[in-house]
Amino acid sequence: MDPRLFVRSVLLVAEKNMRIYYYKGAVVIFGLLFPFLMFLTFFIGRNLDLVLFFPAFLGMMLFFSSSSTGPLITPWEKREKTYERLLSLPVTLESIILGDILAGALFGIVITTIVWSAGTLLLHLPLAHPLLFAVALVLGGFAFAALGTLLSSPAMSNPSNVMMVSNLIRLPLIFVSGIFIPLTQLGSWRWTNELSPLTYLVDLFNGAITNTGVYPAVVDIFVLGVVIVAFVEAAKLIQQYNLSKGI
Amino acid sequence: MAIIEADHLSKSFDSFLAVDDVSIAVKDGEICGFLGPNGAGKTTTIRMLTGVLTPDTGAARICGIDIGRHPLEAKRMMGIIPENGTVYSDLTAEQNILWTAKFYGMDSASRKKRADEILAYLGLTERKDDIVRTFSKGMRQRISIACAIVPSPPVLFLDEPTGGLDVFSRRLVLDTIRRMNDEGSTVFLTTHNIEEANELCTVISVINKGKLVATGSPERLKKTFDTAKYVEVAFEQPVTRELLEAGGAFRVESHGDKWRLYTDDADPAVKYLAALAERQHLKIISVATSTPTLEEAFVQLTGGA
Numbered sequence: 001m002d003p004r005l006f007v008r009s010v011l012l013v014a015e016k017n018m019r020i021y022y023y024k025g026a027v028v029i030f031g032l033l034f035p036f037l038m039f040l041t042f043f044i045g046r047n048l049d050l051v052l053f054f055p056a057f058l059g060m061m062l063f064f065s066s067s068s069t070g071p072l073i074t075p076w077e078k079r080e081k082t083y084e085r086l087l088s089l090p091v092t093l094e095s096i097i098l099g100d101i102l103a104g105a106l107f108g109i110v111i112t113t114i115v116w117s118a119g120t121l122l123l124h125l126p127l128a129h130p131l132l133f134a135v136a137l138v139l140g141g142f143a144f145a146a147l148g149t150l151l152s153s154p155a156m157s158n159p160s161n162v163m164m165v166s167n168l169i170r171l172p173l174i175f176v177s178g179i180f181i182p183l184t185q186l187g188s189w190r191w192t193n194e195l196s197p198l199t200y201l202v203d204l205f206n207g208a209i210t211n212t213g214v215y216p217a218v219v220d221i222f223v224l225g226v227v228i229v230a231f232v233e234a235a236k237l238i239q240q241y242n243l244s245k246g247i
Numbered sequence: 248m249a250i251i252e253a254d255h256l257s258k259s260f261d262s263f264l265a266v267d268d269v270s271i272a273v274k275d276g277e278i279c280g281f282l283g284p285n286g287a288g289k290t291t292t293i294r295m296l297t298g299v300l301t302p303d304t305g306a307a308r309i310c311g312i313d314i315g316r317h318p319l320e321a322k323r324m325m326g327i328i329p330e331n332g333t334v335y336s337d338l339t340a341e342q343n344i345l346w347t348a349k350f351y352g353m354d355s356a357s358r359k360k361r362a363d364e365i366l367a368y369l370g371l372t373e374r375k376d377d378i379v380r381t382f383s384k385g386m387r388q389r390i391s392i393a394c395a396i397v398p399s400p401p402v403l404f405l406d407e408p409t410g411g412l413d414v415f416s417r418r419l420v421l422d423t424i425r426r427m428n429d430e431g432s433t434v435f436l437t438t439h440n441i442e443e444a445n446e447l448c449t450v451i452s453v454i455n456k457g458k459l460v461a462t463g464s465p466e467r468l469k470k471t472f473d474t475a476k477y478v479e480v481a482f483e484q485p486v487t488r489e490l491l492e493a494g495g496a497f498r499v500e501s502h503g504d505k506w507r508l509y510t511d512d513a514d515p516a517v518k519y520l521a522a523l524a525e526r527q528h529l530k531i532i533s534v535a536t537s538t539p540t541l542e543e544a545f546v547q548l549t550g551g552a
Contacts, residue, residue, distance in 0.1 A: 088327035
């Protein structure tokens with residue numbers, strides 16, 4: 001397979017997703033508003049140190065914005081019958097999956113960068129390791145966009161069913177990822193957090209912004225890398241199976 | 248040279264064998280009609296040929312490129328109008344066409360020029376900036392066609408391209424197929440409309456219950472099933488059935504003011520009627536022989552399924 005053709009097909013799938021699913025006022029507002037409301041719910045009245053809490057908030061922001069729309073794209077396209085057209089173009093299943101992930105990751109990265117820039121300007125937040133921060137943004141964006149694409153993969157053509165399953169999986173993750181209760185304060189419950197990939201993104205942001213990461217950065221990067229590969233492969237296997245069954 | 252090749256394609260869905268060992272070779276410049284009753288395996292075959300579905304066994308090649316091994320390269324050779332595949336409703340007509348053209352590596356200027364040409368040809372220039380969601384079914388189908396032909400592909404696949412369209416849209420689709428064929432595209436289409444296939448196709452393949460049951464030109468297929476014919480005659484004067492039966496017809500039927508004489512060979516029946524009219528001083532008002540239709544051939548091939 002010609003790699004140039006493959007890259008082009010990935011970029012064009014991402015372009016289509018950005019135009020149709022992400023460049024919408026409601027999507028952008030929801031992407032910003034939902035994590036912000038979650039932040040207020042847990043921050044107000046708890047006397048938390050805003051500087052120490054902000055990296056976890058950014059992690060939650062990136063997690064939600066990258067994974068919010070992805071679960072809907074494939075089911076929506078199957079229902080609208082545009083998925084068949086997409087498959088008939090010069091694309092492969094891999095380029096559709098990677099294009100979906102790229103669009104979700106870009107959306108998450110842009111939204112989180114806006115929030116980080118605003119937070120830095122208003123609250124004079126520190127940035128201990130800029131390069132690590134950039135790596136966290138990119139890896140986190142791709143990891144959770146891949147989660148969104150994985151959630152879109154089972155054979156469901158009703159977007160509301162997909163949203164229910166998606167929220168059922170995503171919402172609990174924010175409670176077991178060291179966002180509202182720092183990892184250092186979890187004691188014997190810390191193992192529950194270690195199972196969540198979001199823990200490693202939050203830890204990477206902690207390390208990059210306030211130099212308070214619990215795990216070495218290389219561990220966080222490795223886990224997020226493994227998560228990306230695992231989610232992409234799982235999405236591919238499920239979608240291949242669906243295609244072979246004609247669904 | 249075969250531009251579209253299917254080599255022993257088979258596909259099952261659980262225990263249901265949808266396509267059973269189908270081999271097809273469509274030559275450069277042909278318009279191949281792929282006919283079959285509902286559920287015969289037409290769409291499954293076209294999906295395998297276009298790389299949407301992976302066959303259980305067998306291979307498909309487009310312009311000599313194996314679609315299983317080199318899907319991107321093979322798909323760049325074709326434009327496709329899927330049966331159920333519609334265009335993106337949230338994009339404008341022009342955006343749909345331009346976005347599709349990018350997949351084929353067309354540069355910005357040629358994309359724009361070609362899109363303008365096609366929009367004008369399909370009568371959509373004035374609506375090019377409108378969101379497709381506001382379009383009628385016929386207009387959406389025209390955009391679907393525009394997307395398929397924008398790269399001027401060597402191969403054009405159309406799955407039921409005229410289903411549910413009004414007369415104007417249907418004619419436009421058929422004219423577009425002819426035009427693309429004249430410009431050098433090899434066409435492969437599935438249709439329920441047998442007269443449409445008869446009118447358009449240079450070669451026809453018939454599939455039934457997953458198996459390919461016949462391939463040939465429309466005239467050859469008609470000839471193959473050219474069995475029972477009839478001669479229809481009307482006389483000015485009343486004629487008895489016995490007189491007509493004496494001419495060797497194996498069945499004689501009355502149809503209003505006409506008689507229909509069923510025979511294996513029309514020629515002696517017509518000669519007999521002429522001689523009868525001469526002998527009995529009868530005046531023949533009209534005489535006609537039936538010709539076998541592609542529909543009759545299709546019904547016989549598919550067992551009326």
